[in-house]
Amino acid sequence: MTKTNNIQSILSRILIYTLLIISAIYFLLPLFVMIITSLKDIDEIKNGNLLSLPKEITFAPWIEAWSEARIGSETSGIKPFFINSIIMTVPAVLISSIIGAFNGYVFSKWRFKGSEVFFSLLLFGCFIPFQVILLPMSQTMGYLGLSGSVGGLIFVHVVYGIAFTTLFFRNFYVSIPNELINAARIDGAGFFRIFFKILLPVSLPIFMVCIIWQMTQIWNEFLFGIIFSDADTQPVTVALNNLVNATSTVKKYNVDMAATLIAVAPTLLAYIISGKYFVKGLMAGAVK
Amino acid sequence: MKSLIIKDLYKKYGDVEVLKGINISLQAGEFLVLVGPSGCGKSTLLSTIAGLEDIYKGSISLGEVDITNLSPKDRGLAMVFQSYALYPSMTVRENIEFGLKISKYSKQEIETRIANSASILHIEDLLDRKPSQLSGGQRQRIAIARSISREPDMYLFDEPLSNLDAKLRVKMRAEIKKLHKRVKKTIVYVTHDQIEAMTLADKIAIMNKGVIQQFDSPINMYENPCNLFTAGFIGSPSMNFIEVVINKENDKLFINLKNSNGDDNIIYVGNDFENLDNYIGKKVIVGIRPEHIQNAFRDSSLKDKLQNVEATIEIQELIGSDVFLHITLNDTEIISRVSPNGAKDDGESISLHVWTKKILFFDIDSEQRIR
Amino acid sequence: MKSKLNFLEHYLPKIVLAPTFLIMIIFIYGFIAWNFILSLTNSKLLPIYTFSGFKQYYALFDSGKWWLAMENLFIFSSLFISFCLAIGLLLAIFIDQKIKFEGFFRTIYLYPMALSFIATGTVWQWMLNPGLGLEKLLIDLGFSNFTFDWLVDSEMAIYTIIIAAVWQSCGFVMILLLAGLRGVNYEVVNAAKIDGASMPLIYWKIIIPQLGPVFFSSIIILLHIAIKTFDLVIAMTKGGPGFSTILPSMFMYDYSFARNKLAFGASSGMMMLFFVMIFVVPYLYIELRKKN
Numbered sequence: 039m040t041k042t043n044n045i046q047s048i049l050s051r052i053l054i055y056t057l058l059i060i061s062a063i064y065f066l067l068p069l070f071v072m073i074i075t076s077l078k079d080i081d082e083i084k085n086g087n088l089l090s091l092p093k094e095i096t097f098a099p100w101i102e103a104w105s106e107a108r109i110g111s112e113t114s115g116i117k118p119f120f121i122n123s124i125i126m127t128v129p130a131v132l133i134s135s136i137i138g139a140f141n142g143y144v145f146s147k148w149r150f151k152g153s154e155v156f157f158s159l160l161l162f163g164c165f166i167p168f169q170v171i172l173l174p175m176s177q178t179m180g181y182l183g184l185s186g187s188v189g190g191l192i193f194v195h196v197v198y199g200i201a202f203t204t205l206f207f208r209n210f211y212v213s214i215p216n217e218l219i220n221a222a223r224i225d226g227a228g229f230f231r232i233f234f235k236i237l238l239p240v241s242l243p244i245f246m247v248c249i250i251w252q253m254t255q256i257w258n259e260f261l262f263g264i265i266f267s268d269a270d271t272q273p274v275t276v277a278l279n280n281l282v283n284a285t286s287t288v289k290k291y292n293v294d295m296a297a298t299l300i301a302v303a304p305t306l307l308a309y310i311i312s313g314k315y316f317v318k319g320l321m322a323g324a325v326k
Numbered sequence: 327m328k329s330l331i332i333k334d335l336y337k338k339y340g341d342v343e344v345l346k347g348i349n350i351s352l353q354a355g356e357f358l359v360l361v362g363p364s365g366c367g368k369s370t371l372l373s374t375i376a377g378l379e380d381i382y383k384g385s386i387s388l389g390e391v392d393i394t395n396l397s398p399k400d401r402g403l404a405m406v407f408q409s410y411a412l413y414p415s416m417t418v419r420e421n422i423e424f425g426l427k428i429s430k431y432s433k434q435e436i437e438t439r440i441a442n443s444a445s446i447l448h449i450e451d452l453l454d455r456k457p458s459q460l461s462g463g464q465r466q467r468i469a470i471a472r473s474i475s476r477e478p479d480m481y482l483f484d485e486p487l488s489n490l491d492a493k494l495r496v497k498m499r500a501e502i503k504k505l506h507k508r509v510k511k512t513i514v515y516v517t518h519d520q521i522e523a524m525t526l527a528d529k530i531a532i533m534n535k536g537v538i539q540q541f542d543s544p545i546n547m548y549e550n551p552c553n554l555f556t557a558g559f560i561g562s563p564s565m566n567f568i569e570v571v572i573n574k575e576n577d578k579l580f581i582n583l584k585n586s587n588g589d590d591n592i593i594y595v596g597n598d599f600e601n602l603d604n605y606i607g608k609k610v611i612v613g614i615r616p617e618h619i620q621n622a623f624r625d626s627s628l629k630d631k632l633q634n635v636e637a638t639i640e641i642q643e644l645i646g647s648d649v650f651l652h653i654t655l656n657d658t659e660i661i662s663r664v665s666p667n668g669a670k671d672d673g674e675s676i677s678l679h680v681w682t683k684k685i686l687f688f689d690i691d692s693e694q695r696i697r
Numbered sequence: 698m699k700s701k702l703n704f705l706e707h708y709l710p711k712i713v714l715a716p717t718f719l720i721m722i723i724f725i726y727g728f729i730a731w732n733f734i735l736s737l738t739n740s741k742l743l744p745i746y747t748f749s750g751f752k753q754y755y756a757l758f759d760s761g762k763w764w765l766a767m768e769n770l771f772i773f774s775s776l777f778i779s780f781c782l783a784i785g786l787l788l789a790i791f792i793d794q795k796i797k798f799e800g801f802f803r804t805i806y807l808y809p810m811a812l813s814f815i816a817t818g819t820v821w822q823w824m825l826n827p828g829l830g831l832e833k834l835l836i837d838l839g840f841s842n843f844t845f846d847w848l849v850d851s852e853m854a855i856y857t858i859i860i861a862a863v864w865q866s867c868g869f870v871m872i873l874l875l876a877g878l879r880g881v882n883y884e885v886v887n888a889a890k891i892d893g894a895s896m897p898l899i900y901w902k903i904i905i906p907q908l909g910p911v912f913f914s915s916i917i918i919l920l921h922i923a924i925k926t927f928d929l930v931i932a933m934t935k936g937g938p939g940f941s942t943i944l945p946s947m948f949m950y951d952y953s954f955a956r957n958k959l960a961f962g963a964s965s966g967m968m969m970l971f972f973v974m975i976f977v978v979p980y981l982y983i984e985l986r987k988k989n
Contacts, residue, residue: 054794061788062805068820068864069808075823088824088834140713148710156718158985163725165977167924169949170966171724173959174731177744197724200717217484220378221411225425225476226399229709235424239415258813260928261946265954275815279932282819291823302816309811313804321876397706 076100076296083291099292103300107293109281110269116297118270119277123257124304126188126273130195131252137196138203138248139241143233145204146211147219157208163201168261171198179266186268194266195256202255203248210244211237246312247319254305274301327354328389328402328479330375330512335384337367337374337536344370346536348384352529357506357513361523362533362559368516369484371533375514376482377401388479388512399428404473405482408489410465412457412472419453422472429476443471446508447501463494470505483515487522499525520560524548532556554693557613557686563650565613566660569690572605579603581612583635583655585675591635591655593680595687601696602687610696613686616650616663619678632679637662639672651676729970736963744959753964762940763965766948769855773862773944774923780863781919782912785870790900792871793878803875806868814865818932821861822848851941854934858942862929866922870915877911878904917980924973945969 071088076099078092105115145157175194176185184190214237222232263273272280278301282294309316330352337345345367352358360368373379375386377398385394393401412421419440426436444450447467457465466486473481483502487495503526506513517523523530524544532539532547532555540547540556551557557565570581579602583591595602619635637653644666651662653676662678670676687696739749757763788806792799809817824830827846835845847853881904889899927946930936936943936951943951945965953962 054791054796057787058791058796058802061791062802065805065809065864065868068817068824071824072820083829087837088830090837137717141717144710144714150710153710153714154985156714156721158981159726160717160721161981161985162977163721165921165973165981166725166729167946167966167969167973169946170732170970171728172949172966173735173744173953173963174728175724177731178728197720200720201725204717215409215411217407217409217411218413220373220376220398221405221407222413222424223378224376224398224403224405226428227424228706229713231428236413236415254811258815260813260815260931261950265950275813275928278813278819279815279928282822282932283935291829294819294823298816298819302812305811305813306808309808310804313807313811314800317803317807317872320872321879 072295072299076103076292076299078292080290080292099290099296100300102290103281103293103297107281107290107297108284109277110272112269116274116277116281116300119272119274120300122188122267122271123274126191126195127253127256127304130192130199130256131249133192134196134199134203134252135245135248137200138205139207139238139245140233141200141204142207142209142211143237145208146214147216147232147237148229157204160201160204163198164205168198172261172265176265185266186271188267188271190266191262191271191273194262195259199252199255203252206244206248206251207241210241214240243315243319246315250308250312250316253308257305277301327510328512329354330358330480330514331385331387332375333385335371335374335386336382337370337379338382343382344536345374345381348538350531350538350541352512352514354389355510355512356528357515357526358529358531359523359527360514360516360531360533361518361520362539364518366533367536368518368533372482372484372514372516376403376405399425402479403482404476404478404480405484406466406469406473406486408485410457410462410469410489412465412468414457417454417456418449418460418468421457421468422475425472425476439475439477443474446474446505447471462490463498466490466498470502474505474509478511480512480514481509483513485516485518488517488519502526521562524560530560532559534559550695551613551686552695554611554613554688557688557695561615563616563661563663565615565686566619566658567611567613567688568656568658568660569609570612570656571607571609572602572687574603574606579606584657585635585637586640586654587638587675589636591637593633593635593682593685595685596682598683599687599697605687605689605696609690611688611690611693613688614660614680615684616661618681618684619660619662620664621676621678622665622667623679623681628681631681631683633682635678635680636675637678638675639670641672653678732963732966735960736967738960740959740963742957742959749960753960754968756961757964757968762943763945763948765940766943766945769942770924770944772855773859773926774920776856776859777862777866777923778916778919780859781867781870782915784863784867785874785915786905788867788871789874789878792875803872806871808868809865810869812865814926814928815932817861817865818929821857821864822933825857825860848934849938851938854938854942858926858930858933861933862923862926865929866919870919873911873915873918874908877908881907913980917976920976921973924969945972 074089074092075083077095077097078086079094079096079098082092082094103116105117106113107115109116109119145153179185179190182190184193218236219232222236227235258275259273260275260279263276264279267273267276278297281297330350332348332350335345335348336343348371350358360371362368370379374381377393377396381394385392387393388402413424416424422440422443423436426439431439440453444453447470449464449467449471452460452464452468457468460468469486486502487498490498499522506526515526524547527544529541530544530547531541534555540552542550547556547560551560554567558567568583570583573580573582578594579597579599580592580594583593585591623632635655637655640652640654640659642652643650647666648663649666651664652659653662654660664678688694689696734746735744736753737748737750738745739747739752792802796802825845825848827844827849830845832845847857885903886899889903894902925946926944927950930942930944930947934942936947946969949962949965949969952958952965
């Protein structure tokens with residue numbers, strides 16, 4: 039009896055791990071293909087297949103993708119657009135996260151008449167398809183003189199990121215007992231001191247979630263990028279698409295893959311380095 | 327030492343009145359316990375005293391000062407919370423310092439106060455730890471030390487012991503009592519535990535549905551409850567309530583407590599009542615505490631004040647010093663608290679005595695005491 | 698009697714929220730209204746504010762291309778959501794078996810989420826391209842008659858997009874469901890074990906039904922992703938071959954920004970909002986009521 043149970047449990051363990059590993063291969067395969075393709079020269083790609091390892095490792099596609107490839111009318115490589123994306127993402131992430139933190143603080147700890155209705159209305163903003171605001175936004179950007187500028191993109195990302203960041207912080211701060219706030223009020227602390235001295239020091243986990251989320255959203259965003267930018271202010275996603283889908287030249291799959299890897303590197307790194315916090319935060323939030 | 331006067335206090339959430347005209351007059355240095363079932367408004371009342379919640383109308387004054395519209399920090403009070411409310415990112419020392427620094431006390435003064443409050447609660451060794459490294463009992467001590475360091479005119483406690491285990495709760499209860507003796511400050515203490523209320527309070531306010539049912543000393547609360555709610559709330563096991571009809575014969579008022587066999591137990595209730603005559607032939611509720619219906623009153627001088635009740639034991643629960651007998655009178659199961667001597671078996675009949683003077687009468691509709 | 702400081706304290710929370718309130722009113726609700734007004738005009742290249750009724754909507758409902766986009770969206774979202782839930786649930790259940798290296802597997806399953814749809818599209822386009830991708834790999838492996846040309850087959854191209862989208866999003870669903878599994882009341886599971894129920898039966902009858910709310914949230918989030926999907930299609934098929942993989946999001950973009958039919962584009966945007974609202978408004982209503 040116990041022996042068959044034992045065999046059964048070992049068998050089921052083997053089955054579980056086999057399935058987990060097969061799934062892992064499925065998830066990793068595209069990344070693997072990207073990497074090996076980016077290290078082959080074009081002849082090897084044409085003669086070999088998807089999974090054949092490079093016989094001779096070459097970094098030429100990476101160099102070409104970074105600084106030589108033709109994107110639009112320039113042969114600048116993906117580099118200037120990568121920089122555009124940095125200039126756009128860093129302030130947009132920081133500003134939207136900070137606003138979200140303050141909003142979440144008020145929505146959870148300083149409720150007033152109508153604040154719940156306000157929050158529900160804002161939450162709806164997380165779900166609107168952006169197609170419904172694109173036309174008014176492009177008009178407005180024109181009036182404000184922000185059309186085609188990185189500043190304009192920052193502005194759009196902040197405006198439409200606030201709903202999410204507010205939601206993150208509000209849900210996090212709700213779980214902090216109100217008694218703490220009351221104790222601080224009796225101690226004489228005011229609105230800002232309570233935020234900076236009591237809540238902020240315990241907010242690291244939610245800042246991680248919020249920043250990683252916003253960073254992946256904004257860095258990877260395409261629709262706003264293609265509509266609200268000019269040829270020289272494009273974010274890296276738009277530039278990558280232009281590079282890959284350029285019709286005039288011969289397809290250089292290795293350069294495409296190198297450019298793709300460059301374009302995903304920042305978010306991928308951020309995710310691998312701090313993904314643990316992100317997953318934890320996500321899981322904590324998901325049960326609510 | 328300052329007195330606390332609350333006048334006609336109303337509190338509303340939207341259209342719902344949660345406090346309906348609270349009046350309290352507490353002398354300087356007195357220990358007031360607000361007690362009642364959950365949702366009765368006791369914690370809300372405490373929050374309004376602390377200034378954490380706005381009130382609809384009424385006034386609160388501490389000593390000579392009207393504090394109704396002052397912000398919490400200007401009211402000169404300190405508060406201890408149920409979850410202790412220690413700031414998680416700060417050490418114990420920083421927790422105590424926090425309010426003192428905001429009040430801009432000198433460095434030296436702050437040091438003295440920390441040392442003082444730490445020594446009162448014996449937490450000197452914990453000053454550099456973080457709250458997460460402390461046990462529940464230790465956290466509660468820190469929370470109390472933090473409130474002492476503010477040297478307030480009044481302390482507010484919001485169910486401070488309910489997160490502790492039973493043993494620790496008894497210990498901390500005694501410490502809070504000692505603390506009160508030592509600081510001699512006015513205290514308002516919220517609890518749902520009537521034993522805490524009885525043991526700690528100089529004055530108890532029993533609340534229900536946003537109204538103070540009775541405001542009295544613990545002993546009066548026990549002996550002279552003014553209505554059915556207070557009578558039932560204080561005391562453990564709680565007071566027995568039995569429906570009876572008031573009868574009169576030969577100028578003597580009596581009631582009948584039929585046992586489960588249908589035998590009559592006629593109890594003469596004496597003539598100390600002003601209004602009981604109005605209820606002749608009507609149903610009322612009598613209240614008898616379990617210890618007032620038993621088999622062996624120790625005080626022999628009571629002998630001629632006792633009357634007999636014959637009953638059948640349904641089940642009995644031995645709790646050590648006493649036995650709780652479950653018996654049925656007038657189709658109502660009640661508890662009698664008897665001494666374990668001369669134990670009998672379940673199903674046997676037993677002769678009990680009722681201390682007549684201790685029987686209370688309540689109007690069946692208004693639930694008010696009939697005096 | 699109220700001090701000045703008190704007064705400020707009282708209004709501070711509202712002052713802090715004021716910018717967000719303005720942003721919300723202008724850039725969410727104001728812009729939706731503005732877009733609606735645009736959709737009622739005859740605007741072509743530039744907005745003209747002369748009212749012309751629901752003309753654009755009639756045109757939209759007469760457009761075969763719009764209905765094709767809607768049909769594609771229906772196919773895409775139903776399969777995308779089903780596969781994400783199924784794979785996500787399986788992975789979550791496997792991961793929840795107290796396995797070693799849980800963090801490692803979780804990281805692998807979730808990393809595609811860090812990639813942009815453009816990147817995902819690019820790599821899957823490369824892997825699925827008939828000449829050099831999977832097809833050639835399998836031929837090299839000896840399956841000489843193997844063909845896999847869905848990417849360029851107008852009937853099948855939409856399914857290649859589903860493959861890529863599922864690859865990217867099912868790890869996220871796995872995390873949500875895993876959190877749900879960890880929140881399951883374990884006493885009930887133990888009770889069922891004592892009753893002699895097998896693990897598969899326990900999952901099917903006891904645990905999965907308890908995940909109802911998590912499934913619900915996941916479906917809403919996935920649906921939202923599906924309706925917004927735009928860049929993935931751009932990167933993989935550009936809506937082709939022909940218009941065979943066009944989605945409403947592309948339709949709107951195409952008419953508003955490439956073909957200069959502003960009002961027509963605006964009306965398709967309104968329809969997209971309408972479809973989102975059908976699902977999201979009840980969801981938010983339930984969620985918020987649950988919290989109060």
